[in-house]
Each structure stands twice: as C-alpha cells, then as structure tokens.
Amino acid sequence: MSFQALHDEMNEQVANRLLFEQAQQAACAYLDGARDMDAFPSSESLALLGRLDEPMPTSPTQPTEILRLLNEVGSPNTVGQNSGRYFGFVNGGVTPVAVAAKWLADAWDQNAALYVMSPIAAKLEEICEKWIVELLGLPDGTAAGFVSGSSTAIICGLAAARNTLLARQGWDVAEHGLFGAPPIRIIVGEQAHSSVWKALSMLGLGKANAEIVPADEQGRIIPSAMPPLDSHTLVILQAGNVNGGAFDAIDEICDAANQAGAWVHIDGAFGLWAAACEATRHLVQGMAKADSWSADAHKTLNAPYDCGIVMCKDRAALTGAMQATGSYLQFSDNRDGMLYTPEMSRRARSIELWATLKFFGKDGVDQLVSHLCEVARYFAAQLTGHGFVVLNDVVFNQIVMRCDDASRTTTLLEKIQSSGKCWCGGATWGNQPVIRLSVSSWQTTTADIDECVALFVEVQHP
Ligand SMILES: *Cc1c(COP(=O)(O)O)cnc(C)c1O
Numbered sequence: 001m002s003f004q005a006l007h008d009e010m011n012e013q014v015a016n017r018l019l020f021e022q023a024q025q026a027a028c029a030y031l032d033g034a035r036d037m038d039a040f041p042s043s044e045s046l047a048l049l050g051r052l053d054e055p056m057p058t059s060p061t062q063p064t065e066i067l068r069l070l071n072e073v074g075s076p077n078t079v080g081q082n083s084g085r086y087f088g089f090v091n092g093g094v095t096p097v098a099v100a101a102k103w104l105a106d107a108w109d110q111n112a113a114l115y116v117m118s119p120i121a122a123k124l125e126e127i128c129e130k131w132i133v134e135l136l137g138l139p140d141g142t143a144a145g146f147v148s149g150s151s152t153a154i155i156c157g158l159a160a161a162r163n164t165l166l167a168r169q170g171w172d173v174a175e176h177g178l179f180g181a182p183p184i185r186i187i188v189g190e191q192a193h194s195s196v197w198k199a200l201s202m203l204g205l206g207k208a209n210a211e212i213v214p215a216d217e218q219g220r221i222i223p224s225a226m227p228p229l230d231s232h233t234l235v236i237l238q239a240g241n242v243n244g245g246a247f248d249a250i251d252e253i254c255d256a257a258n259q260a261g262a263w264v265h266i267d268g269a270f271g272l273w274a275a276a277c278e279a280t281r282h283l284v285q286g287m288a289k290a291d292s293w294s295a296d297a298h299k300t301l302n303a304p305y306d307c308g309i310v311m312c313k314d315r316a317a318l319t320g321a322m323q324a325t326g327s328y329l330q331f332s333d334n335r336d337g338m339l340y341t342p343e344m345s346r347r348a349r350s351i352e353l354w355a356t357l358k359f360f361g362k363d364g365v366d367q368l369v370s371h372l373c374e375v376a377r378y379f380a381a382q383l384t385g386h387g388f389v390v391l392n393d394v395v396f397n398q399i400v401m402r403c404d405d406a407s408r409t410t411t412l413l414e415k416i417q418s419s420g421k422c423w424c425g426g427a428t429w430g431n432q433p434v435i436r437l438s439v440s441s442w443q444t445t446t447a448d449i450d451e452c453v454a455l456f457v458e459v460q461h462p
C-alpha cells in the first residue's frame with residue numbers, strides 16, 4: 001500500500017467513525033461491568049496475553065481488528081480498579097466525567113509544553129493551579145507544575161529546595177553542578193517513601209548524606225528526635241505513610257524549620273488531600289508553612305492516571321530549577337507549562353484534572369475524602385470484629401492488618417490475591433508480614449467491605 005493510500009484510508013476512518021464507535025462501545029461495556037468484574041485477572045485471562053506475542057507486523061493491520069484484539073485480550077487483563085474491591089497500593093478509581101474529558105482531550109492531541117502549542121491546556125493549567133492552591137489552603141501565589149506522578153513531583157520540589165539552599169551559600173548549581181558545592185543538610189524520616197530516596201539519589205544529594213530521624217510505631221517522625229535545623233537544611237516530611245497513612249507532626253516541625261530558615265518539602269501523595277476535607281484537615285495542620293509540596297490527583301482525588309502535582313511557594317525557585325533554554329522556544333505572557341516541569345512535550349493532563357475538580361467542587365472533594373476515610377474505618381472495625389488484628393491507627397484511608405501469626409497472614413494474602421474477588425498487597429510492619437488495604441476509590445461502599453470481610457473469613461477458615 002502506498003503512503004497516499006494509507007493517508008486516504010486514515011481520513012476515511014475518521015469520516016466513517018466506525019472505529020470510534022467500536023472503541024466507545026467497548027469502553028462503555030467495560031465501565032458498565034466494572035462493579036462486577038474481578039479485582040485481578042484469572043489465570044485463564046492471563047493466558048490470553050500470549051496472543052499478543054507475534055513479530056512486528058510488516059504491513060498495516062485493519063484498525064477495527066486492532067481494537068477487537070485489544071478489547072478481547074486487554075479488557076480481561078486489567079485490574080478492577082473501579083470494582084470497589086481493589087485495595088492494592090494507593091490506586092484511586094476514576095470518575096466518568098474525567099474519562100469522558102480525557103476522550104475528548106485525546107482527540108485534541110495537545111502538547112502542553114507552551115501556550116502557543118495549546119492555549120486550552122495552558123488556560124486549564126492556570127485554573128487548576130489557582131483552584132488547588134485554594135482547595136489545599138496554600139499561600140497565595142504558590143506555583144504548581146503538572147507532572148506524571150509524585151515520584152517526579154518530589155524530584156521537582158527537592159530540586160527547587162536544593163538550588164535555593166545552595167544559592168543562599170552563593171553557589172549556582174545549574175551553572176556549576178554539585179562538584180565542589182558547599183554542603184547542605186537533608187533530614188528525612190525513617191519511614192519516608194522510596195520515591196524520596198530515589199529523588200535524593202537522582203539529584204546528586206546522596207542517600208548517605210541524609211540524617212535519618214527515627215519514627216514511632218505508626219511511622220511518624222518523632223519530633224523530639226529531630227536534629228537542630230539551620231538555613232542550609234532541607235527537611236522532608238510525609239503527609240500519609242504509604243502503609244498506615246500516618247501524618248508527621250507537620251505544624252510543630254514546620255514551626256521549628258521556619259524559625260531556622262530551613263526548607264520543608266511535604267510528600268503528600270495521597271494525604272495532602274486531607275487539607276480539602278473538614279473532618280481530616282487537622283492531620284495536615286500547619287502545612288501551608290512548608291516551602292514545597294507534592295501530591296497525586298490520581299490517588300485520593302480519583303483523577304485518571306497519570307496526574308502528579310508539584311507545588312512551590314516560591315514560584316521562581318521552581319521555574320529556576322526546571323529552567324530550559326532554546327532559541328526556538330516561544331514563551332508568552334500566558335502560562336507556559338514546561339517552565340514548571342522537567343519535561344518539554346507533555347500530555348495535557350490539566351484537562352482531566354480540571355474536569356475532576358469542576359465536577360466535585362470543594363464540597364464534593366470534602367465528601368470524597370471523608371467517604372474514603374469512613375469506609376476505611378468501617379473496614380478496620382469489621383476486620384477487628386472478625387478476629388483479625390489491625391495494627392495502625394486508621395486516621396485516613398489506609399489499613400495495616402495481620403492474622404494471629406505470620407504464616408497465617410502470608411497464606412491469607414496469597415488466597416485473597418488468587419481469589420480475584422478482592423485484591424490487596426503485602427508489606428512488612430515492625431518486621432512482620434502484614435496485609436495493607438487502601439480505600440482509594442469512590443466506588444467502594446460498606447457493602448463491598450462486607451463482601452470482602454466475608455471473603456477474608458472464608459479463606460482463612462475454609
Ligand atoms: C504513591 C506515593 C508516591 C509515589 O507516587 P507516584 O505517583 O506513584 O509516582 C510517593 N509518596 C507516597 C507517600 C505515595 O503514596
């Protein structure tokens with residue numbers, strides 16, 4: 001087939017819409033069945049994946065055939081993130097309006113690097129920044145960058161911190177790098193998320209240079225164990241421990257940091273949203289006193305993947321750290337998203353984020369967060385009532401549990417995972433194997449919890 005023929009055929013595919021109707025039908029059927037689907041694919045489903053093993057095709061394939069194959073093999077091999085019975089990692093669900101907005105955005109195929117590449121994406125970034133700063137109660141003028149997830153957002157926040165702390169000592173890290181730079185101190189809690197360690201290693205700060213502060217049994221930094229702070233210090237706090245959901249003593253530590261002139265970054269991948277809910281706001285009290293923050297809209301807020309946000313009180317510190325130059329780049333008086341992120345070309349995730357925020361509104365976000373927390377508390381109470389041991393204080397949406405001995409816990413986890421009806425992951429907590437449950441989807445109801453707890457009981461005492 002000549003390229004001209006291919007070109008004509010693609011235009012015909014746009015005109016006759018069959019392809020898009022097929023995709024819409026498959027997606028709607030998938031969403032219709034989401035509540036009833038398994039939380040993890042069966043072994044029969046997984047065996048279908050082998051159908052994709054083939055050499056790279058030489059000639060074009062019929063698009064309707066491609067979609068048919070993708071639906072037949074792909075749909076059964078997804079995890080049931082919107083089933084209401086998926087509790088793995090901290091994986092949020094997705095709202096219908098965000099999916100629909102994303103479909104439209106996909107058709108637009110926008111590059112969010114610059115205003116001149118996509119006025120709509122730039123405008124929505126500007127609005128999302130303003131709304132999120134207000135929603136989370138951050139200082140006026142706080143800048144936000146829209147990245148893939150918290151792993152990247154943490155790198156951006158810590159880069160802004162590193163550059164500022166070194167600039168205070170007369171060192172331009174962008175120009176001179178870290179060789180020969182004056183030292184900065186890094187204070188990290190013992191239970192910091194692995195992505196914090198990754199960021200420290202990628203930014204040349206080094207894990208061994210961190211002063212590690214011991215944590216209590218919930219995973220919170222012990223405030224009295226904090227070393228003295230100074231204006232060359234970066235303090236990394238956590239709003240929401242990835243296992244138990246515990247929050248560091250943000251208010252107290254920020255006060256000490258502010259007094260010393262230290263920089264505070266808060267990793268609040270899922271927990272930062274506590275600030276948007278009346279019932280949980282106390283958990284992040286004082287967080288506006290920090291200098292930078294990172295969060296995921298694809299977790300607690302139930303926005304589609306991938307949707308991470310870095311926020312920085314000092315706009316110039318963030319844009320300075322993300323700075324790019326190139327004579328062909330055309331900056332405008334409007335928002336140029338790439339100034340706030342490491343990437344240049346970037347998908348326009350502000351579109352779905354905006355749709356999510358506009359759909360929920362402040363009241364809806366408040367209700368969503370309190371719903372997740374209420375369901376988690378109900379889950380914990382039901383588990384305790386059935387003789388399981390809940391190890392953490394369920395202050396947010398996370399539960400850490402075990403059976404009465406370690407081998408039973410491990411067996412229970414294996415049986416639950418292989419049942420497919422419900423899915424949760426494992427971790428270690430105080431050197432023992434535990435099961436971790438994250439209530440992160442708007443779909444999860446107490447009826448789902450009853451079903452899952454019955455499954456826990458049934459697989460433990462068959
Ligand atoms: C999920 C998580 C991260 C990493 O976020 P990604 O979006 O997966 O990159 C970092 N910190 C905490 C506390 C998390 O829960």
